[in-house]
Amino acid sequence: MxxxxxxxxxxxxxxxxxxxxxxxxxxxxxxxxxxxxxxxxxxLKRYEVLINKVEGARFRTAFFNSLIVATISTILTMFFGTLAAYCYARFKFKGKKSMVLGILFTQMLPGAAIAIPIYLFMSSLNLLDTKVGLILVYTGFIMPVAIWILKNYFISIPQEIEEAAIIDGATTFQILFRIIIPLVTPALFATGLYSFITTWNEFFFALILTGSNSKTIPVAITEFSTQGGVDYGMMCTAGVIGSIIPLVIAIIFKDYLVSGLTAGWAK
Known part of the structure; x- marks a missing residue:
């Protein structure tokens, strides 16, 4: 073993x-x-170039672009995804089943199939090559997954807990933020980590929707491959640096991540 x-x-x-x-x-x-x-x-010369030298300025910009885009996308995904997941888990309303199936259906569409419509839509909003445009796209793609995962966690919580809180005069938001969310904290961390890492590593839409101003780490790494050849050393160095943030986050929140995944497996 x-x-x-x-x-x-x-x-x-x-x-x-x-x-x-x-x-x-x-x-x-x-x-x-x-x-x-x-x-x-x-x-360590390559690390010095990418971290301190002028030649690595574009890579450093891409690094901070990735950090900003991934962080904001994760925050938006978790906030609105949590509210939507709780709504689907606890409330009954017309069209609920169709909406849930629609959320699941969005995950079946390959990115290449909707790349052109998204590009044209972002272009019409003047959001090409902007971090805002990338954040909107990433949030839209990751949120259905977050909703689907968190909805199942909320359903697993006994409704008697909420009914007791209602009798004590608690509002819906008080129940959610003071009672329910503390109970699913491991699931929230696991889902948030998944959202962050997925956004951090995303390449396809970052390549299509960004240019020199808002390109991210995955796009910047490919720039070490040119018509003149491939700089494998710099590409690997950029890959190592680009792996640091997700690795550090995973180490810091490993207990929450394991608890969340274990709870999800047990369900």
Whole structure:
């Protein structure tokens, strides 16, 4: 069992470790084909270029663009998604079933099928190559998933808890924010982390809807591949730097993430 766990861990972490090793390998070792498990003369020059030098200014801009877009998209998704999920879980109204099925249907559409309509719509609003436009698109794509996940968590909470609060004079918002949300905190963190990482890593719409002003990390990484060749060292270095934020967040909130996923599996 332990051997299986070790093998699985190495399988999962293998690409990241290889990316890190490539990022600190001298250029001659990368292009020679005689790769080693660890470079004979490791270098941090590429990190210095991307973090401190003028040549890395565009990458740093893309990094902060990703941070802003992912953070705001996650906040909007969790706020409105939580309200909508609670509404679908607890209230009865006409067309509820159709709306829920509609939310599920949106996840069946491939991004390429709606790329042109979204591009034209963003263009009509003058939101191309803006962080606002990207935030709106990401929020619209991630929110259905958040609603679908959180709705099931809300349904699992006994209604007797809310009925007791109503008898004590609590309003709907008081019940939601003071009673229900504390009970599903692990689920909220797990869903929020999923939303953030998905938005952070999204490439397709970031490529289509952004230009020089609001491009994100995934788009910036591809710029190290040009007609003149591929700078594998810089590409791997950018990939490592781009992985830091999601990795740190996952480590900090790992307890909530595990609790949320475990609770979801138990359901």
């Amino acid at each position: 332990y051997l299986s766990a070790v093998v699985l861990t190495l399988y999962i972490l293998g690409p990241f470790l290889w990316m890190f090793i490539s990022s600190i390998s001298p250029e001659i070792e990368l292009i020679s084909g005689s790769r080693k498990w660890f470079p004979s003369n490791p270098t």
